[in-house]
Each structure stands twice: as C-alpha cells, then as structure tokens.
Amino acid sequence: MFSNVKFLQKLTKRHPGKPQQFEQVRQAENASETIDRGAADVPVNNISGTVGRYRDFDGEFRSRNRGGEARFQHILAAMRSGTSLPPVSLYQIKDDYFILDGHHRVAAARALGRDTINARIVELLPAKKSLENQLYLEKITFRDNAGLLKSIQLTELDQYHHLELQIKQHQTWLAEEKLIDVSYKQAAQDWYQTIYLPLVTLISRSGLVDNFPGRTTDDLYLYISTHQWNSSKPRQYGIGIDKLIPRDMEAFRKKMAELKKHEYPDMKQDITFFILLNVDGRQERRIIDKLMQLEPVRELHSVHGSIDFIVKVVLSRDLLSSDAELISRFTHGNVRMLKGVISTQTLIPGLSRYKDDPCP
Structure with a gap:
C-alpha cells in the first residue's frame, strides 16, 4: 500500500500572463461527461482559465479592453462595500476552474x-x-458516494475501499448504538467528524508527513488506521502507539470525543539512551567538544575502567519510527564517524526510577 509513486506532470501549465484555454484543456483530458455540482465556494487560486475569452483577459482576469476597466472598478467597489453579487459560472476539470461568466x-x-x-x-x-486521472476519479467517486464536502487525497490506486470499509463498520456500530437505521452517508458524516478528522489532526500536528516525500496526510491516516484497526499482522513500527490510538476504531472515537482539540495528545515521544565510547586519548578533548555541540546530547561523563565516556542522548521520535533504527542512525551518523572514536555500545534503559518519584 505504501510503495513509492512518481506522479505524472500536469498536461497543461498555467501562465501568469494569460489564462488557460478551456477547450485546449478539455481536449487534452478528453473531458465530455458533465455533472452539475450546484453552488459552492471555490478557491480563487484554482480559477485558472476562461471559456472562449482567453484573448480578452490577462492571467488575473483583468480586461485587455479599455471599456472593461470601468466595469471592473464598479464591481470592485461593490465587493468592498459588501454588496451581494450573483455567483460566477464555472466549468471544472479536475482541480482547475474556467470562467464561463463572471x-x-x-x-x-x-x-x-x-x-x-x-x-x-x-x-x-x-x-x-x-x-x-484514475486517482482523481476514485477520489471524487468516494467523496460523492459518502456525501462529503471535501475530498480525501490518497496517492495510490484502489485504496479508497479501506475507507469505505471503515464507514460501513461505523455504520453498523451507530445502528446498534442508536437502535435506528443509519444510512451510509449519515455514517460517513459522523466518521469524518469523529474519527477521520481527530486522527488527521494528530498526524498534521506531528509533522510526520515531512518524513514521507510525495505523500499526503491522508495517506498516513490510511496507513495508520488500517494497520491499527483492520490488520492482524505484527506491527513493524515503533512501540507506544496503542496508548495513543486504541486498536478498536470506536474506542478511539470515544477517547477523542472526551477531549477538546487543544487537548489532543502528541504523536511524538522522547526516547532516552546511553552511548558507551572508547576513544583515542589524543582526541578526547576534540571529541567532547563535538559531542556537546549535538542538541540531543544531554550529558557526557568521563569514566575510569573499560570505557572512556558515557553519553546520555534524548531523541524525539514519532510513533511510526523504530527505536533501533533511530538510535542506529544517530550513533553512526553523529558519533561513530568522529575521528578518534574506536568503538561504541548503546544501552536503552528499561525500568527507570528517580529518587524523588513517588513509590508505585
């Protein structure tokens, strides 16, 4: 489900000096089947072209004709004053919109x-x-069937059925909980608000998507939720995620319903470990200076015996990462490569107790 995908470039590019030509894009996309989407608020930046009048307007849709400036100023003043104006008329091809009127x-x-x-x-x-185009059609088919106002952006084919399964499971749960019939669209609305959005919020706040170039937050929602709620295979990522995201989808819903948005838990946690070093005595001072410049290094102790240094390190990791992989990457990339380091050994504490801690 989570292999690398190289996206195709858009067939037509926007030019800041002139609008896209609707007919040119329509033919390139072989777009003819129409759906009346009714009235909606459209992002202004997604309006990129015009229907049949690309010579009359520039890339900002300002008229190239002298007579058009007075009309523009009149509408500008009306908008500033809050005057209600009729909706514009647009054709849509995927995420681009073309002005028919307005x-x-x-x-x-x-x-x-x-x-x-x-x-x-x-x-x-x-x-x-x-x-x-296949991804786009899958996206809007899922959105329309679920009756959602916003699209969920997945980057691999044939994955929306996992979300449909979650909605159907939630539909069954709602019907049993409320003792009434619940339609698929009603279940989808509740799933979106009480399950999808809370988990997406956790993922967005964590910055986790930055570790997966070319992926979306929705991809990570799908990956995490299916492995957490629909997979019986042993987990390959970091420990601790069960405390944040229960293995049961409805238990997660209940947990998040009890929290306000600002109370949502963090998907990152600290991991503490120690590195035992043997070093060339002639390089000790330089190695100490280099290690103490590393932000995750919290303590460094020179000791007598079979080792030379004990270094305490605290790293922040997301709940999809492996402790061993993260520790190995830090140790090899920041410590083992230092001139004069002869050998390293890492220790991860198990049970830790501090003198000031209350007894369990």
Missing part, C-alpha cells in the same frame, strides 16, 4: 485578496487514461 467578479476577488468566491459549477470528468 470574469470581472473573479478579478475583483483576486484584487481584494479573497480566498474564495461563490460559483455555480459544472464539472467535466476527464476520460483520458492516466494515473492522475
């Missing part, structure tokens, strides 16, 4: 720094066979 309103929204604009949307589905 160029001046879009230009004014851009000029005012608005993030979104209300629009009536007709989507044309891409039929050109490509990985990008």
Whole structure:
C-alpha cells in the first residue's frame, strides 16, 4: 500500500500572463461527461482559465479592453462595500476552474485578496487514461458516494475501499448504538467528524508527513488506521502507539470525543539512551567538544575502567519510527564517524526510577 509513486506532470501549465484555454484543456483530458455540482465556494487560486475569452483577459482576469476597466472598478467597489453579487459560472476539470461568466467578479476577488468566491459549477470528468486521472476519479467517486464536502487525497490506486470499509463498520456500530437505521452517508458524516478528522489532526500536528516525500496526510491516516484497526499482522513500527490510538476504531472515537482539540495528545515521544565510547586519548578533548555541540546530547561523563565516556542522548521520535533504527542512525551518523572514536555500545534503559518519584 505504501510503495513509492512518481506522479505524472500536469498536461497543461498555467501562465501568469494569460489564462488557460478551456477547450485546449478539455481536449487534452478528453473531458465530455458533465455533472452539475450546484453552488459552492471555490478557491480563487484554482480559477485558472476562461471559456472562449482567453484573448480578452490577462492571467488575473483583468480586461485587455479599455471599456472593461470601468466595469471592473464598479464591481470592485461593490465587493468592498459588501454588496451581494450573483455567483460566477464555472466549468471544472479536475482541480482547475474556467470562467464561463463572471470574469470581472473573479478579478475583483483576486484584487481584494479573497480566498474564495461563490460559483455555480459544472464539472467535466476527464476520460483520458492516466494515473492522475484514475486517482482523481476514485477520489471524487468516494467523496460523492459518502456525501462529503471535501475530498480525501490518497496517492495510490484502489485504496479508497479501506475507507469505505471503515464507514460501513461505523455504520453498523451507530445502528446498534442508536437502535435506528443509519444510512451510509449519515455514517460517513459522523466518521469524518469523529474519527477521520481527530486522527488527521494528530498526524498534521506531528509533522510526520515531512518524513514521507510525495505523500499526503491522508495517506498516513490510511496507513495508520488500517494497520491499527483492520490488520492482524505484527506491527513493524515503533512501540507506544496503542496508548495513543486504541486498536478498536470506536474506542478511539470515544477517547477523542472526551477531549477538546487543544487537548489532543502528541504523536511524538522522547526516547532516552546511553552511548558507551572508547576513544583515542589524543582526541578526547576534540571529541567532547563535538559531542556537546549535538542538541540531543544531554550529558557526557568521563569514566575510569573499560570505557572512556558515557553519553546520555534524548531523541524525539514519532510513533511510526523504530527505536533501533533511530538510535542506529544517530550513533553512526553523529558519533561513530568522529575521528578518534574506536568503538561504541548503546544501552536503552528499561525500568527507570528517580529518587524523588513517588513509590508505585
């Protein structure tokens, strides 16, 4: 499920000086089947082209004709004053939108720094066979079947059925809990709010996605949730995740429902270990200086006996990482490579007690 994928580049690129041509993109994507999406707020930055009028407007949808400036200024003033204006009309092809009617309103929204604009949307589905299009069609099919307003962005084919399974399991649980029939869409809405969003929030706050180039937070949601709730195979990642994310999906839902958003737990935890070093005595001072420059090194002790130094290290790791891998990477990348280090040995404490700790 989690192999590397190289994404295809977009077939057409945006040009800051001129809008994309709708017909050109439509033909490139072989997009003809239409769906009326109704009215919705559309990100202004996703409006990239025009239907049949690309010579009349620049890349910001400002009119190239003198007569258009007065119209633009009039609409700009109306928007500033809060006057209600009718929605613009857009064609959609994947994540790009093309103006059928409302160029001046879009230009004014851009000029005012608005993030979104209300629009009536007709989507044309891409039929050109490509990985990008297959992923897109799977994405919107799942979203529409579930009745969700926002899409979930996965980067591998044939993975949305895992999310559908979670929703169906949640649908069964809700029906038994409430003793009423619950539709798939009703279950999907509740799953999105009480299971999906809390776990995605944990993942986003952890910065975990930075460790997986080309992946999305939703990819990590799928990976973590399926391994935690739907897999019976032994876990290959770090210990401790069961305390944060119970093995039962509904137990996780209940746990998160009892917390406010700012009380959500952290997906990172500290790991403490010790490195025992033997070094060349002629390099001792330089090695000490180098080690003490490393932020994770908290203590360094010179000792007499079969070893020369004991170094205490505290690393922060996410709950998908292996302790052994993280310790090995730090030791080999920061300690073993120092000139004068003869040998190293790592120790991970088991039970730790401190004198000031209360007795269990």
